[in-house]
Amino acid sequence: xxxKSLTTMKRKLLxxxxxVVLVAAAMLALIVQFGSNRPSLxxxxxxxxxxxxxxxxxxxxxxxxxxxxxxxxxxxxxGSSVSGDSLLQAIDAYxxxxxxxxxxxxxxxxxxxxxxxxxxxxxxxxxxxIMYVVVMMLSYYGAQTLGVVRFIRLKQHRSSHIAxxxxxxxxxxxxxxRSRLSLFGKSIVLVGEAIxxxxxxxxxxxxxxxxAYSIRTEFSSGSYAFMIVLxxxxxxxxxxxANRFYTLLVAESRKGYVETATVKNLHAxxxxxxxxxxxxxxxxxxxxxxxxxxxxxxxxxxxxQFQRTLKEHASFLITGLIIIEMALNxxxxxSYEMLKNILYRQYDVVLLIILGIFVLVKLTDIxxxxxxxxxxxxxxxxxx
Amino acid sequence: MTNQSHLPRxxxxxRRDLLWLLVWIGGLIIVGAWDxxxxxxxxxxxxxxxxxxxxxxxxxVVCVSCLMGWLSGITLHALSEARNxxxxxVLTFLFNLIRSIPQIVGVLIGYVVLTLLIRADVxxxxxxxxxxxxxxxxxFVFLEISDLVRERIQHFKNLDFVDAMLCCGIKESRxxxxxxxxxxxxxxxxxxxxxxxxxxxxxxxxxDFIVSVGLSTDVSLSNFPMTLGGLLAKLDSxxxxxxxxxxFTDFGSIGALFFEHxxxxxxxxxxxxxxxxxxxxxxxxVKRHRL
Numbered sequence: 140x141x142x143k144s145l146t147t148m149k150r151k152l153l154x155x156x157x158x159v160v161l162v163a164a165a166m167l168a169l170i171v172q173f174g175s176n177r178p179s180l181x182x183x184x185x186x187x188x189x190x191x192x193x194x195x196x197x198x199x200x201x202x203x204x205x206x207x208x209x210x211x212x213x214x215x216x217x218g219s220s221v222s223g224d225s226l227l228q229a230i231d232a233y234x235x236x237x238x239x240x241x242x243x244x245x246x247x248x249x250x251x252x253x254x255x256x257x258x259x260x261x262x263x264x265x266x267x268x269i270m271y272v273v274v275m276m277l278s279y280y281g282a283q284t285l286g287v288v289r290f291i292r293l294k295q296h297r298s299s300h301i302a303x304x305x306x307x308x309x310x311x312x313x314x315x316x317r318s319r320l321s322l323f324g325k326s327i328v329l330v331g332e333a334i335x336x337x338x339x340x341x342x343x344x345x346x347x348x349x350x351a352y353s354i355r356t357e358f359s360s361g362s363y364a365f366m367i368v369l370x371x372x373x374x375x376x377x378x379x380x381a382n383r384f385y386t387l388l389v390a391e392s393r394k395g396y397v398e399t400a401t402v403k404n405l406h407a408x409x410x411x412x413x414x415x416x417x418x419x420x421x422x423x424x425x426x427x428x429x430x431x432x433x434x435x436x437x438x439x440x441x442x443x444q445f446q447r448t449l450k451e452h453a454s455f456l457i458t459g460l461i462i463i464e465m466a467l468n469x470x471x472x473x474s475y476e477m478l479k480n481i482l483y484r485q486y487d488v489v490l491l492i493i494l495g496i497f498v499l500v501k502l503t504d505i506x507x508x509x510x511x512x513x514x515x516x517x518x519x520x521x522x523x
Numbered sequence: 524m525t526n527q528s529h530l531p532r533x534x535x536x537x538r539r540d541l542l543w544l545l546v547w548i549g550g551l552i553i554v555g556a557w558d559x560x561x562x563x564x565x566x567x568x569x570x571x572x573x574x575x576x577x578x579x580x581x582x583x584v585v586c587v588s589c590l591m592g593w594l595s596g597i598t599l600h601a602l603s604e605a606r607n608x609x610x611x612x613v614l615t616f617l618f619n620l621i622r623s624i625p626q627i628v629g630v631l632i633g634y635v636v637l638t639l640l641i642r643a644d645v646x647x648x649x650x651x652x653x654x655x656x657x658x659x660x661x662x663f664v665f666l667e668i669s670d671l672v673r674e675r676i677q678h679f680k681n682l683d684f685v686d687a688m689l690c691c692g693i694k695e696s697r698x699x700x701x702x703x704x705x706x707x708x709x710x711x712x713x714x715x716x717x718x719x720x721x722x723x724x725x726x727x728x729x730x731d732f733i734v735s736v737g738l739s740t741d742v743s744l745s746n747f748p749m750t751l752g753g754l755l756a757k758l759d760s761x762x763x764x765x766x767x768x769x770x771f772t773d774f775g776s777i778g779a780l781f782f783e784h785x786x787x788x789x790x791x792x793x794x795x796x797x798x799x800x801x802x803x804x805x806x807x808x809v810k811r812h813r814l
Contacts, residue, residue: 158620344798346725348732349755349791353767375725375798382806458627465733478733481635493628500623 151508159501166494173487174251188233191226199230252487260488263473264495267460270363271499274370275456280425281377282452283445286384287422287438293389294409300333340378347373347459348466366463374459380452387441394440397433406432443518446511453503457496539807547800551793557781558789566786573754574793576653577727580750583657584664584723585716591661592668592715597699599669600676604695618666626663626722630730633659637747649748656748660726664719671715675708710812714805721801728752728794755790763787 191197191208198204209223297303307322307329342350347369371377391397401407410416421429429435464474473492480488551574558567595618602611621629637655640646646655676699679685688698704712731752747753754760763784770777780788808814 154616154619158616158623162620162623340799341795344802345791345795346729346732348729348736349764349795352761353764353791355765355768374729375802378802382802386809454622454625457625461625461627462729462733466729466736468736481631493624493632496625496628497623500625504623 148508148512152505155501155505155508159498162497163494166490166497170252170487170490173485173490188230191230192234199227199234251485252491256488260473260476260491260495263471263476267464267473268499270367270370271457271460273367274460275453277367277371278377278380278456279449279452281371282380282384283427283442284422285377285381286388287427289381289385290388290392291409291411291417291422294392300329300336304329304333342372343378344375345373346466347463349373351463351467362467362469366460366467366469369463370456370460374455374462376452376455376459379455380448383448384441384445387444388437391437391441391444397437400433400436409434443511443514446507446514449507449510450504453507454500457500461496538811540804540811543800543803543807547797547804550796550800554789554793554796558785561782562785562789569749569754570786570789573749573751573790576649576748577724577751580653580657580660580727581720581723583654584660585720587657587661588665588668588719589712589716591665593672593704595665595669596672596676597696597704599673600699618669621663622666624663626660626726627729627733629663630659630726631733633662634730634734634747652748656727657723660723664722664726667719667722668712668715671708671711672704675711676703679703679707710808711814714808714812714814717801717805717808721798721805724751724794724797724801728755732756751790751794755787755794757786760787760790764791767791 192199197208199208205227209227212223212226298306304326307326350373351365351369406415408415412418415432417429417432417434421427427438429438461474461477463469464472465478469475473495477489477492480486480492555571558570562570595614599611599614599618602614633655637646637652637659640655641652646652679702685698685703688702689695693702728751731747731750732755733752734747735753735756755764764787766776766780766784767788770780
């Protein structure tokens with residue numbers, strides 16, 4: 140690695156580390172702050188009204204006991220600014236709160252960051268990371284495959300189905316009856332293909348919750364496969380990154396070396412499975428290679444640039460996964476836990492989860508920076 | 524053949540962005556007309572309000588993030604030119620920090636603050652709440668425009684004409700703002716603004732759906748202004764879109780989707796259709812302007 144790229148790499152790593160340390164410090168400070176200011180679940184112990192409720196001989200739901208309490212209180216506190224009636228009202232409000240306030244109802248046993256909770260969150264975090272990595276790999280492969288297919292279609296001079304349909308109708312005005320009949324058949328096929336493509340696009344652009352709720356209404360914590368599929372195909376993730384790769388392929392194919400390579404007898408035809416064309420199996424492979432074809436070089440060069448977009452891909456993917464877990468209300472998952480804790484105003488737990496997600500994004504950034512730097516070193520032929 | 528008969532093909536080939544814009548507007552009008560005919564009045568009023576609010580926030584975010592992106596872009600450029608390294612690194616660090624927070628998490632935090640503000644009676648009117656929503660989303664999307672502004676300035680800085688203009692005594696601020704950004708980067712900026720609009724619709728609908736589903740099941744929080752995401756999260760809308768899957772197994776119920784389940788189906792369709800159209804407008808725009 141030359142000195143300049145080494146310095147750039149060091150600077151990037153330093154910046155990532157610094158931001159992780161700074162954000163972690165700020166968040167931990169806030170976590171401690173929120174933890175110490177947490178409203179006590181056992182508020183009755185601190186409240187002066189709790190003393191009255193601890194009197195076992197008195198039932199505040201019984202009118203006789205209430206009247207008795209009122210009279211005794213007024214008699215024993217003649218100079219008090221608080222009357223027996225108003226004290227009874229306060230006790231009623233307090234008792235009502237104990238039944239209605241969510242602080243007393245749910246999640247009470249788990250309030251705050253305890254060791255038990257940390258283990259639980261740790262498990263969810265690991266689960267989230269595994270899902271993130273799986274969806275990342277699948278969408279990375281899917282985006283490249285779709286991008287390549289689209290590029291090859293472009294090279295085959297295939298336009299959109301609607302454009303082809305319009306062209307056919309224009310041509311049919313000057314053709315004779317028999318060819319009109321065959322054009323009609325072709326048009327039906329085109330319309331059919333357009334409908335299938337339309338449905339496919341509807342799925343790819345649908346937010347995850349639209350697809351999910353059109354299939355079922357309840358989702359269990361074990362729906363991993365379903366969530367992974369949703370993570371890949373929904374929220375526009377796959378289509379947007381396939382489009383990005385396609386754009387890179389198109390830009391690369393316009394460069395001068397492509398024509399030079401063609402002149403030097405590298406294959407340049409794009410017909411499927413032809414001797415000098417592109418093999419379908421090669422497109423579907425995990426490691427795509429097109430030896431002897433000019434597209435091999437277009438693909439490699441576009442792929443290097445595509446790697447650099449992984450940071451954005453990662454951030455968008457995490458957004459998608461969070462949307463899926465939150466919108467589907469899947470219990471036992473990290474994002475649902477975050478939403479639940481926002482609801483219960485346990486902001487220290489929320490901040491801890493956000494910190495975890497932030498660290499994951501930063502780790503991805505570092506990994507992408509290191510990876511792209513290594514690839515650049517291999518191709519840019521730099522030396523010390 | 525007359526010029527008029529060429530129009531569809533011209534639109535299809537040369538101005539596909541315009542075509543997709545027409546498809547989007549036409550699609551919304553058709554859905555609106557259908558809903559007007561077959562959807563009950565209260566649901567129609569909710570849907571209209573949700574569409575208008577969503578489009579308002581989308582437009583607001585585009586305007587605000589364009590302004591913020593432009594300002595932050597030229598500020599960073601000016602700081603790097605003035606060799607004010609401390610301020611430059613502080614700002615860059617802050618922006619990178621915003622970049623590292625997944626957009627949905629950032630927006631969710633903004634919504635938590637919005638809930639607190641509504642509870643404290645600080646934000647009362649629907650308009651102010653929508654503006655808050657838009658402002659929060661802007662914070663997490665404006666960097667795309669900021670990056671573009673810097674990229675464009677950097678690109679032109681390497682060309683001779685900037686030095687030539689500086690030699691002619693033209694102020695650098697004028698060169699950057701007028702000649703580079705306004706005159707020579709309008710198409711790029713417009714393309715980015717289209718993308719920002721799409722991202723905003725996606726984020727807004729998603730966050731409203733999440734908030735409506737997740738934050739209101741156990742507790743009656745403040746009611747947010749109705750948007751497409753919020754409307755889709757309503758129980759009757761969810762039941763409507765659930766009917767879509769049953770239509771695949773029971774073909775006879777397909778018709779019911781367009782008459783009995785209109786609220787949910789229309790809402791979901793408008794969201795997805797808008798995202799598809801914006802994607803296509805953006806792609807065709809890039810192609811037409813060779814960006």
